[in-house]
Amino acid sequence: MKTGDQIVQDLPWRWGVQGKVFIIGGLGYLFDAYDIALNGFLMPLLGEHFDLTLSQRGLVATANLIGMALGAVVWGAVADRIGRKKAFSVTLLIFALFSVLGALAPSYWLFLLLRFVAGVGLGGCIPVDYALVAEFSPRKYRGRVLTALDVWWPIGVTLCGLVSTAMLTLEDNWRWMLTVMSLPALLLFWVRRGIPESPVYLSKKGREVEARAIIDDLVARTGAPVEPYVIPAPPRHVKANGPRVALDQLRDIWKFSARITSAAWLLFATVMLVYYAALSWMPSILKEQGLGEKTAFMSTTLMSGVGIIAVLTSTVLVDMVGRKWLIGVTAPLASLTLVGFALLLDMPTGSVVALAVFGFLMQLTIPAMYAYVSELYPTLLRASGFGWASSFSRVLTGFAPLLFGSVLWPMLGLPLTFAALALAVVASVVWTAVAAPETKGRALDDDIEVVLEGHPVPTPTSGQAVL
Numbered sequence: 001m002k003t004g005d006q007i008v009q010d011l012p013w014r015w016g017v018q019g020k021v022f023i024i025g026g027l028g029y030l031f032d033a034y035d036i037a038l039n040g041f042l043m044p045l046l047g048e049h050f051d052l053t054l055s056q057r058g059l060v061a062t063a064n065l066i067g068m069a070l071g072a073v074v075w076g077a078v079a080d081r082i083g084r085k086k087a088f089s090v091t092l093l094i095f096a097l098f099s100v101l102g103a104l105a106p107s108y109w110l111f112l113l114l115r116f117v118a119g120v121g122l123g124g125c126i127p128v129d130y131a132l133v134a135e136f137s138p139r140k141y142r143g144r145v146l147t148a149l150d151v152w153w154p155i156g157v158t159l160c161g162l163v164s165t166a167m168l169t170l171e172d173n174w175r176w177m178l179t180v181m182s183l184p185a186l187l188l189f190w191v192r193r194g195i196p197e198s199p200v201y202l203s204k205k206g207r208e209v210e211a212r213a214i215i216d217d218l219v220a221r222t223g224a225p226v227e228p229y230v231i232p233a234p235p236r237h238v239k240a241n242g243p244r245v246a247l248d249q250l251r252d253i254w255k256f257s258a259r260i261t262s263a264a265w266l267l268f269a270t271v272m273l274v275y276y277a278a279l280s281w282m283p284s285i286l287k288e289q290g291l292g293e294k295t296a297f298m299s300t301t302l303m304s305g306v307g308i309i310a311v312l313t314s315t316v317l318v319d320m321v322g323r324k325w326l327i328g329v330t331a332p333l334a335s336l337t338l339v340g341f342a343l344l345l346d347m348p349t350g351s352v353v354a355l356a357v358f359g360f361l362m363q364l365t366i367p368a369m370y371a372y373v374s375e376l377y378p379t380l381l382r383a384s385g386f387g388w389a390s391s392f393s394r395v396l397t398g399f400a401p402l403l404f405g406s407v408l409w410p411m412l413g414l415p416l417t418f419a420a421l422a423l424a425v426v427a428s429v430v431w432t433a434v435a436a437p438e439t440k441g442r443a444l445d446d447d448i449e450v451v452l453e454g455h456p457v458p459t460p461t462s463g464q465a466v467l
Contacts, residue, residue: 033156067119075124094121
């Protein structure tokens, strides 16, 4: 007899059912992209408004990204404790409210604090959203669904550029930019209240009555045949409270598998480091080469725009070639393309083409990586496992751009700097090939005995399928 989890994962895909979760979760991801891209517009405007030095301007992005790093850890862990639905809504509410307060900030230091707290809220969106969407998605389509979720990222970045550029002529333009971003986020918070709790999560928590109610409703709404199923007894574990939650989850994901967790962290860190370095510094690099401001920003926008097509392509390839192959080929190629870009800077057409190729290849990689990491962990560790990997990369991307601009670029030059970043990506891909399994087509929690909080957790052996 099937389990409730298997019933959910074998359902047919319906846009009015699982598609609703996908769209609402994706809109939260759009705000993540929008907010990070907005840092690039806020820095020069705040520099003029508060008469800031270059290092003080850099703190605008750093405060936001470090807040997101903390949020990814805290909310990933909390979502594994209190449920996807509650965390799903509260993360966006915190982001929207503190973004509005940031727009009203009378001083620079208060603004930094509010941007940090807004980042804490927004940082929880990605791990929580991916966990929830993964657990509602049928196994047959899960890879494509999770990969397609990343299409909201280039849409968010492009939308941010268009809206922010249109507001440059307004008085107190930076305040309006924050306000305009926050109002749709508040509306989305209200819409999110109608999303049900994950039945996979409920069954793992032993809340059988609630799980059965949602599973039966999903079966009816998707038109799937009705069949009997069981809800297995949940694994025994000791519940932690308060500040221990995040640390306990960190211990659990490393105890589950140090090989898998190290691979997930290294992939996130190196791939996102390359992407954020390009996203943050590309306008400055192009202007340094003598391009006008409009041309520099349009070239950067091109890098994001082609990403929309790339994400859609990735949704097709991820289930055809598998997660590991897609990441293993495109991530190194994307990084090496930046080296080519640096060598072609004296050739405007060649450098712009290289930049577009980089944007395309990188957006083939990132959606597959997000889908892959979210599938590597069992249900009770999925949000926190993804959240800690995301947090690790957020910390690096928060400080690394400062290192890039003040040390690496001036001392090594662009070609060697991008070559060093590419070498790090290659190393992480090689380790992933050895340490982590392919997850294509596997059921969530298939072949895993998950025992938490002080009980032994079997580490996967070579060739063992783990999700």
